[in-house]
Amino acid sequence: MLPSSAMLSRRTLLRAAALLPVATSLAVPGAALAAASRLAPLPAGLDRRLFAPHEQRFAPYLATLAPMVNDMDDSGFFAGGWWRSPAAPYNARIQEHVFTLAWFHANARPWNPYAGDADLLAALDAALGHYLSLQHPDGTFPERNPGQHGLAATGFGIGYLAKTLRLLRAAGALPARQAQITAALRTAMTWFLDLDNRPGWQDQLPYANQTTAGLAGSTHALRLDPDSALAARLTEAFARLPTVGQSSVGFFHEEGGHDMNYNFEVMLPEMADAYQVNRDPHLVDMARAFTGFLSYNLLREPDGSGYMVNVAPSTRTSTRWYDEVRPDPDRTSLNWTFTRHVPLLSAFMTAREDLADARAAWAASADPVAPLAKQDTSPRILTHGLYGERFPTRQQRAAAIRDLPYLRRDDFVELRRDRGQDFLYVRKPGLYLGGYFGSRASRGRTGLTFVWHPEAGTVICGLNNNNYACWSTVFPGQAPDSDGSLPATYFRGAPGGREWTVGPAPAAFGIRYGNADVTTEVLVTRRTIRRTVTANAAATEQIPLVLHPTDVLTFTDGTRAAFGGATTATADGFDLRRGRTTIRFRWSAPMPATLAAGTVRYFRDGSRRFHALRIPHQGTFDLTVIMG
Numbered sequence: 262m263l264p265s266s267a268m269l270s271r272r273t274l275l276r277a278a279a280l281l282p283v284a285t286s287l288a289v290p291g292a293a294l295a296a297a298s299r300l301a302p303l304p305a306g307l308d309r310r311l312f313a314p315h316e317q318r319f320a321p322y323l324a325t326l327a328p329m330v331n332d333m334d335d336s337g338f339f340a341g342g343w344w345r346s347p348a349a350p351y352n353a354r355i356q357e358h359v360f361t362l363a364w365f366h367a368n369a370r371p372w373n374p375y376a377g378d379a380d381l382l383a384a385l386d387a388a389l390g391h392y393l394s395l396q397h398p399d400g401t402f403p404e405r406n407p408g409q410h411g412l413a414a415t416g417f418g419i420g421y422l423a424k425t426l427r428l429l430r431a432a433g434a435l436p437a438r439q440a441q442i443t444a445a446l447r448t449a450m451t452w453f454l455d456l457d458n459r460p461g462w463q464d465q466l467p468y469a470n471q472t473t474a475g476l477a478g479s480t481h482a483l484r485l486d487p488d489s490a491l492a493a494r495l496t497e498a499f500a501r502l503p504t505v506g507q508s509s510v511g512f513f514h515e516e517g518g519h520d521m522n523y524n525f526e527v528m529l530p531e532m533a534d535a536y537q538v539n540r541d542p543h544l545v546d547m548a549r550a551f552t553g554f555l556s557y558n559l560l561r562e563p564d565g566s567g568y569m570v571n572v573a574p575s576t577r578t579s580t581r582w583y584d585e586v587r588p589d590p591d592r593t594s595l596n597w598t599f600t601r602h603v604p605l606l607s608a609f610m611t612a613r614e615d616l617a618d619a620r621a622a623w624a625a626s627a628d629p630v631a632p633l634a635k636q637d638t639s640p641r642i643l644t645h646g647l648y649g650e651r652f653p654t655r656q657q658r659a660a661a662i663r664d665l666p667y668l669r670r671d672d673f674v675e676l677r678r679d680r681g682q683d684f685l686y687v688r689k690p691g692l693y694l695g696g697y698f699g700s701r702a703s704r705g706r707t708g709l710t711f712v713w714h715p716e717a718g719t720v721i722c723g724l725n726n727n728n729y730a731c732w733s734t735v736f737p738g739q740a741p742d743s744d745g746s747l748p749a750t751y752f753r754g755a756p757g758g759r760e761w762t763v764g765p766a767p768a769a770f771g772i773r774y775g776n777a778d779v780t781t782e783v784l785v786t787r788r789t790i791r792r793t794v795t796a797n798a799a800a801t802e803q804i805p806l807v808l809h810p811t812d813v814l815t816f817t818d819g820t821r822a823a824f825g826g827a828t829t830a831t832a833d834g835f836d837l838r839r840g841r842t843t844i845r846f847r848w849s850a851p852m853p854a855t856l857a858a859g860t861v862r863y864f865r866d867g868s869r870r871f872h873a874l875r876i877p878h879q880g881t882f883d884l885t886v887i888m889g
Contacts, residue, residue: 299327299330299331299380300326300327300330300331300375300378300380300381300384301327301374301380302327303323303324303326303327303374304374305629306629307320307323307324307372307629307630308372309623309624309625309626309630310624310625311370311371311372312370312372312624314617314620314621314624315646315649315650316370316646317588317589317620317623317624318589318590318642318643318646319364319373319643319646320372320630321590321630321631321632321633322361322365322633322638322642322643323365323372323373323375323630324630324631324632324633325343325632325633325638326361326362326365326375326381328341328632329341329343329358329361329638330362330380330381330384333384333387333388334350336350336387336390336391337384337386337387337388337389337390337391337392338350338355338356338388338391339355339356339358339388341635342635342636343355343358343635343636343638344357344358344635344636344638344639344640345357345404345636346636347405350391351395351403351406351407352403352404352405352414353392353395353396353402353403353404353411353414353418354402354404354411354413354414354417354418356388356391356392356395357417357418357421357640358388358638358640359385359388359389359392359421359422359425360421360424360425360428360640360643360644361640361643362381362384362385362388363385363424363425363428363429364428364643365381366378366381366382366385366428366432366434367428367429367431367432367434368428382434382435385435386435386438389425389435389438389441389442390438392418392422393438393441393442393445396445396448396449397410398448399448399452400415400445400448400449400450400451400452400453401414401415401449401452402414402415402418402449410460412460412461412468412471412472412475413468413471413474415449415452415453415475416453416461416471416472416473416474416475416476416478417471417474417475417478418449418478419446419449419450419453419474419475419478419479419482420474420475420477420478420481420534420644421478421640421644422442422445422446422449422478422482423446423478423479423481423482423485424481424644424647425442426439426442426443426446426482426485427481427485429442430485443485443486446482446486447486447488447491450479450482450483450488450491451491453475453479454479454491454494454495454498455494456494456497456498456501461475462498462501462505463505464505465505465514465680466505466506466514467514467515467516467517468514468515468516468523469502469505469506469507469513469514469515469528470513470515470523470524470527470528470531472502472506473502473506473513473528473531473532473535474527474531476495476498476499476502476531476535477531477532477534477535479491479495479498480495480534480535480538480539481538483495484538495539496541499535499539499541499543499544500543502543502547503543503546503547503550506547507547507550507551508679508680509677509679510554510677510678510679510682510684511550511551511553511554511555511677512524512551512554513528513529513547513551515528515576515577516576516577516702516703516704517576517702517703518574518575518576518682518702518703518705519554519574519575519576519684519702520575520576520577520578521558521570521571521572521575521578521580522575522577522578522579522580523577523578524551524555525555525580525593525596525609526580526592526593527592527641529548529551529593529596529599530592530593530594530595530596530641530645532544532547532548532599533548533595533596533597533598533599533645534595534644534645536598536599537598537648544599545599545602545603548599548602548603548606549599549602549603552599552603552605552606552609553605554677554684555606555609556605556608556665556666557571557666557667557675557684557686557695558570558571558695559571559583559609560693560711560713560718560719560722561608561662561665561668561718562718562719563715563716563717563718564718565585566584566585566864566866566869567582567583567584567585567864568582568583568609569581569582569711569713569718569719569722569807569863570582570583570722571695571710571711571722572722572723572724572725573697573705573706573707573708573710573711573722573723573724573725573731573743574682574684574697574702574705574706574710574725575704575705575725576702576703576704576705576725577703577704579724579725579726579727581722581724581861581863582863582864583609584864584865585611585615586611586612586615586616586618586619587611588611588616588619588620588623589620589623589642590639590642591611592639592641592642593609593610594611594645594646594650594652595645595648596609596610597610597650597651597652597653598648598651600651600653600657601651604657604660604661604664605661605664605665606661607653607657607658607660607661608658608661608662608664608665610652610653610658611652612652612653612654612655612657612658613652613653613654613655614654614655615655616652666686666688667686667688667693667713670688671688671689671690671715672688672689672690672766673686673687673688673766674686674687674688674751674761674766674767674770675687675688676751676762676763678699680700681699681700682697682698682699682700682702683696683697683698683699683749684696684697685697685698685749685751685772687766687770687785688766689766689785689786689787689788690715690787690788691714691715691787691788691789691888691889692712692713692714692785692788692790692888693711693712693713693714693715694709694711694712694713694785694790695709695710695711695712696708696709696710696749696772696774697710698747698748698749698772698774699746699747699748699749700746701744701745701746701747704725704726705725706723706724706725706726706727706731706733706741706743706744707742707743707745707746707747707774708723708731708732708733708742708743708747708774708781709721709723709732709783709792710722710723710732711723712790712886712888714842714844714888714889716840716841716842717839717840717842717844717889718839719807720806720807720837720839720844721804721805721806721807722805722807723743723805724805724861724871728740728741728743728744729803729859729873730805730859730861730871730873731743731744731803731805732803732804732805733803734779734781734794734796734800734801734802734803734882735800735801735802735803735875736778736796736798736800736801737798737799737800741803742775742776742778742779742781745776746776747774747775747776748774748775749772749773749774750772750773750774751770751771751772752770752771752772752773753767753769753770753771754767754768754769754770754771754784755769755771755782755784756771756772756773756782756783756784757771757773757782758771768786768787769784769785769786770784770785770786771783771784771785772785777797778796778797778798779794779795779796779797779800780794780795781793781794781795782795788887788888788889789885789886789887789888790885790886790888791883791884791885791886792882792883792884792885792886793881793882793883793884794878794881794882794883794884795880795881796880796881797880798880799877799878799879799880800877800878800880800882801875801876801877801878802848802874802875802876802878802882802884803873803874803875804846804873804874804875805871805872805873806837806856806871806872806873806874807863807869807870807871807872808824808837808869808870808872809824809839809868809869810824810825810868810870811839811840812824812837812838812839813836813837813838814835814836814837814838814856815835815836815838816828816830816832816834816835816854817832817833817834817835817836817847817851818830818831818832818851820832822835822856824858824870824872825858825870826857826858827855827856827857827858828855828856828857829853829854829855829856830853830854830856831851831852831853831854832851832852832854833847833848833849833850833851833852834846834847834848835854842889843889844886844887844888844889845885845886845887845889846874846884846885846886846887847884847885847887848876848882848883848884848885849882849883852876852877852878853876853877854874854875854876855874855875855876856872856873856874857872857873857875858870858871858872859871859872859873
């Protein structure tokens with residue numbers, strides 16, 4: 262029989278609690294457990310050179326571990342607001358960091374002082390106790406309120422619990438918790454893999470990443486504890502996923518449309534996570550179709566900075582660029598899984614040699630390893646580091662880049678349509694133009710969305726979820742036509758000519774779109790875009806420019822624009838000189854124009870910057886953009 266807790270030191274009590282069966286462990290007074298489960302701070306002077314290159318991603322989590330554990334409350338809830346919101350004890354997603362604690366406890370490394378640490382094990386025991394207590398009898402977990410049967414909390418939870426169970430079994434730790442997790446996973450998968458379950462399986466998944474996370478987690482859970490009936494359901498689920506989770510356009514469904522962040526940084530890596538264990542061919546087919554869509558929407562900058570994102574159609578988040586080299590932690594890193602089967606995907610990965618250089622520079626740095634900021638502590642970064650790596654070489658990546666459609670061909674019209682939404686891409690020798698028309702999904706912004714030049718790169722790029730940063734006709738009260746549905750018709754030649762729906766690109770391509778208040782006609786030729794606006798009231802033409810600090814922008818009245826500031830002029834256009842290229846913007850008559858920098862910057866160095874051009878007019882506006 263144990264002495265009373267009053268007679269034990271905190272550490273002795275903690276070690277005893279961690280070794281007892283679950284019922285006894287949970288009977289330890291919460292305050293004593295919380296007090297005892299404090300982790301010692303990380304020793305100063307963490308040696309970066311001790312980290313294997315592929316494990317550098319663990320360093321900031323190591324620096325964050327003690328503060329995060331020491332914020333836990335008496336119940337085992339990860340208090341402190343480190344991960345997910347709402348930061349409430351009923352939110353099961355917050356408890357996903359049980360994997361983080363389990364990894365550091367189970368893995369001995371020269372740089373990991375917490376391997377085998379009894380304090381950490383007791384904290385993990387308490388965190389698992391709280392996590393499992395949140396599960397509903399049907400197997401689901403809540404997120405937004407205590408009674409919710411949450412798809413995301415359940416789907417992602419299956420994965421984190423399965424991977425935590427794997428670590429506990431390997432370490433021979435917390436056997437009673439292992440049994441509880443095993444039972445919890447079976448109950449959760451029974452609910453999740455029921456294809457008649459409407460929250461998880463609809464004719465069109467509202468959030469495909471959440472369902473896919475559950476499938477990925479199930480592959481891991483069934484590898485640990487095979488079950489033929491559940492495995493058969495999983496195979497059927499993988500076969501259904503392309504139909505209900507992926508648009509015929511190529512993107513994965515997110516809140517009624519496409520979202521770059523959730524598609525490229527969550528959904529595709531979760532598919533890769535599943536494919537690491539279950540080589541279901543549907544996953545490769547889905548990755549290939551999405552990469553095709555991706556290849557039209559990531560705009561490669563000729564100076565090698567990386568890719569600008571055609572973000573205006575995104576429905577949930579506002580990812581605006583991807584750097585050429587993305588060192589750890591990189592949420593897209595596991596996507597290398599599909600590059601062997603989908604070589605084009607290599608264009609959007611960091612090259613193996615570049616990543617090695619970045620990691621060598623990290624190891625050589627004398628800067629201290631900083632803890633992660635609260636909320637920016639995704640445990641997915643760690644789970645996706647459980648596998649080996651096969652990033653493309655520079656040569657493989659360069660070959661994939663050359664195969665991007667707008668670099669491989671200089672004359673095409675690509676129109677992809679699904680469920681009332683049109684995604685349009687027009688390539689001519691001197692330009693590449695994008696548009697998003699039809700029904701507007703969630704936070705997306707319709708209309709023309711980007712203009713790219715083969716030598717100058719991205720010149721115009723509209724943002725989503727922002728009425729001050731879309732290419733629009735804006736009415737008083739900052740009401741842009743892009744903040745709503747804009748049905749479009751396409752023509753061979755000028756708008757009003759013979760309609761175009763599919764086939765070879767015409768020499769001149771026309772677009773007409775609008776609503777009850779405004780009609781916009783666009784004519785695209787080899788090096789020219791002409792945009793004619795007819796509104797039923799006075800309005801403002803708004804153009805979202807992307808400018809470099811070395812750009813020279815001069816209005817026709819002689820006014821030189823100030824990069825990063827605000828400039829006004831009365832002119833009928835301006836010239837934008839970028840390197841050897843001059844792009845001319847002209848409108849029908851001299852009008853007051855304002856060019857103002859926004860807060861949005863692009864790429865890691867932040868050198869490129871968003872600037873909004875606004876030109877008030879009386880309801881008609883005729884703009885010509887001549888790509889030099």
